[in-house]
Amino acid sequence: MKILVCIKQVPDMESRFKVNAAGDWYDQSDLAFRMNEYDEYAVEQAVQLKEQLGGEPEITVVSIGPERVGEPLRKALAMGCDRGVHIHDADSSRKDPWQIASLLAAFAREGSYDVIFTGMQSQDRGSAQVGMILAELLGLPSVTTIVGFSYEDGQVTVRRELEGGARSVVRVPLPALFTCQLGLNQPRYPTLPNIMKAKKKEILLVKEGDFALTEGRALTSRLFRPEKKGRGLVLEGDVAEQSQRLVEILKIKTAVFR
Amino acid sequence: MKFLLVAESRDGKLCDVSHELLAFAAEAGAEYAYFQVGSEESLPCCDATLYLADRERYGEYSPDLHKELILAAVEWEQPDAVVFMHSSYGWDLAPRVAVALQAAQVSEVVAINDGEYEVGCCNGKMRRSVKPTTPRVVLTLQSGAFNQKEVSGGTPQIVPLEIEKAGGQIDFIGYEEAEKKSVDLTRADIVVSAGRGVGKKENVPLIADLARALGGELGGSRPVVDAGWLDHSHQVGTTGQVVSPKLYMACGISGAIQHVAGMKRSEFVVAINKDRDAPIGEIADVLVVADVMQFVPALIARIGQQA
Ligand SMILES: Cc1cc2nc3c(=O)[nH]c(=O)nc-3n(C[C@H](O)[C@H](O)[C@H](O)COP(=O)(O)OP(=O)(O)OC[C@H]3O[C@@H](n4cnc5c(N)ncnc54)[C@H](O)[C@@H]3O)c2cc1C
Numbered sequence A: 001m002k003i004l005v006c007i008k009q010v011p012d013m014e015s016r017f018k019v020n021a022a023g024d025w026y027d028q029s030d031l032a033f034r035m036n037e038y039d040e041y042a043v044e045q046a047v048q049l050k051e052q053l054g055g056e057p058e059i060t061v062v063s064i065g066p067e068r069v070g071e072p073l074r075k076a077l078a079m080g081c082d083r084g085v086h087i088h089d090a091d092s093s094r095k096d097p098w099q100i101a102s103l104l105a106a107f108a109r110e111g112s113y114d115v116i117f118t119g120m121q122s123q124d125r126g127s128a129q130v131g132m133i134l135a136e137l138l139g140l141p142s143v144t145t146i147v148g149f150s151y152e153d154g155q156v157t158v159r160r161e162l163e164g165g166a167r168s169v170v171r172v173p174l175p176a177l178f179t180c181q182l183g184l185n186q187p188r189y190p191t192l193p194n195i196m197k198a199k200k201k202e203i204l205l206v207k208e209g210d211f212a213l214t215e216g217r218a219l220t221s222r223l224f225r226p227e228k229k230g231r232g233l234v235l236e237g238d239v240a241e242q243s244q245r246l247v248e249i250l251k252i253k254t255a256v257f258r
Numbered sequence B: 001m002k003f004l005l006v007a008e009s010r011d012g013k014l015c016d017v018s019h020e021l022l023a024f025a026a027e028a029g030a031e032y033a034y035f036q037v038g039s040e041e042s043l044p045c046c047d048a049t050l051y052l053a054d055r056e057r058y059g060e061y062s063p064d065l066h067k068e069l070i071l072a073a074v075e076w077e078q079p080d081a082v083v084f085m086h087s088s089y090g091w092d093l094a095p096r097v098a099v100a101l102q103a104a105q106v107s108e109v110v111a112i113n114d115g116e117y118e119v120g121c122c123n124g125k126m127r128r129s130v131k132p133t134t135p136r137v138v139l140t141l142q143s144g145a146f147n148q149k150e151v152s153g154g155t156p157q158i159v160p161l162e163i164e165k166a167g168g169q170i171d172f173i174g175y176e177e178a179e180k181k182s183v184d185l186t187r188a189d190i191v192v193s194a195g196r197g198v199g200k201k202e203n204v205p206l207i208a209d210l211a212r213a214l215g216g217e218l219g220g221s222r223p224v225v226d227a228g229w230l231d232h233s234h235q236v237g238t239t240g241q242v243v244s245p246k247l248y249m250a251c252g253i254s255g256a257i258q259h260v261a262g263m264k265r266s267e268f269v270v271a272i273n274k275d276r277d278a279p280i281g282e283i284a285d286v287l288v289v290a291d292v293m294q295f296v297p298a299l300i301a302r303i304g305q306q307a
């Protein structure tokens, strides 16, 4: 069995975002980057499937992006993936989901993977499209937003999350693609020995330009900070002062202390 | 401009999204037709064409078939945009339809502006204006972004849709209802919720102490529940409970749209967050910029002095 996991590197969402000079994306300097949260669940699910099958499957983890995406790839290897593929693209943030998925499809077509995992969405762009477009391009059945996964005899049964906490149960034969939702599993922390082992694993570097270029279908014309509606009061200062102010406000505005 | 609005049904009932789709069409000044896999018993109120496919025959989750049905409706109607809600139904189906139509997809639209679509990004901290370059587009709408209180009445003109039923590969087995809630947050007057910003499981009792001191219930954001720090019955949000207390306190919660959807009807919102730019600040009446672990004990002490 061959498994593919697609991961994206995204900034820490607690960062202070600034608009770049071109005005079409956030300024990428001075940001701390990490693996997209949803993709950690994807990596973990791939590793759990490999473990279930006695270590037989080979897991490839792929990421498109600049130099720095080597870091999340190493992390995925330390979590238990076997080989990494870095599709180098310094300008990946300018590609739309269709172009990113087309690149991934061009790469994945050669690998004939049995199972592909992606995150349900990326935390920065949040389009929830790349995994699904990839599946359509490869002609694979796909299921989004999985919160449960079990494999038996070439069949996968997943739980899809619906609104209000309800779920649906869906069965799909392999090959297939799944997009992973928060809470699907508990992603492991790489142990020190596994981090050391991961250093010896291969990360194949390929260039974005090695694949046929597809034209984008949507472009970001502008990135901006949403206007503050300015409804709220902001309390700064030390906690003694803040807590006193808050209690005074609650007394006036709510019935809590009555 | 002409839209094809995709309604949803679950368990045979039309989901309550048609007013949002209608509000969006109204805002865009577009004509529209509806598409629904459902039944004549539960139809959207509108004076428009409704392409209706039978849910008995095509199932409620059968994305390959639903895609083909939508494509058939598109063939008839030739819309400029196919519009879904950004929901478990919509985000699953929209990319399939977009690829088939070779159309750009714009996800989670919150506003429309001069032919461009505004969407949130970076956990709601930033916004993007997206310009499709294809003649036809597929859109998903952020739930709650377009609202119309009054749904204008009317009876749709039904056009029954049928397609050749090629065997899809995805087998729908059934629904599992949400677990019975052991904690009913929906009736609480005060809800104090813990978010990932509380740091670790051992810190959650402090937030519970605050809830107790205020005479309220303890809630939580999803990561806190996923990590097992709190039981699912405490989760607030689209996939948890929707609450509307007199006072909601969000402790270390960033304010992601799926959380906000579960608490934005609260009468008074206090957020405690060390990040002054956290999106929760947008809907909070008071944003306390502080470390929860320092502020909450101080607040509990202050509350104690009120007695
Ligand atoms: C389909 C779908 C459904 C979802 N359903 C839900 C749902 O029902 N409910 C839900 O909550 N989420 C839901 N989510 C997840 C949601 O998108 C967010 O990931 C989640 O709400 C984030 O939780 P959080 O705010 O606790 O954590 P984070 O986003 O990580 O935010 C933590 C916050 O704490 C602050 N902080 C950190 N340390 C401190 C400190 N010491 N003191 C003070 N502040 C601090 C940070 O500045 C940050 O703002 C759903 C997501 C999807 C895709």
Ligand SMILES: Nc1ncnc2c1ncn2[C@@H]1O[C@H](COP(=O)(O)O)[C@@H](O)[C@H]1O
Binding pocket: A006, A007, A008, A009, A036, A038, A039, A042, A062, A063, A064, A065, A092, A097, A100, A117, A118, A119, A120, A121, A122, A123, A125, A126, A127, A128, A129, A130, A131
């Ligand atoms: N640059 C990328 N490299 C590899 N995988 C990606 C990339 N961008 C997105 N993905 C995958 O597609 C999923 C959905 O992303 P998005 O459509 O941007 O919300 C992510 O969770 C990843 O699994």
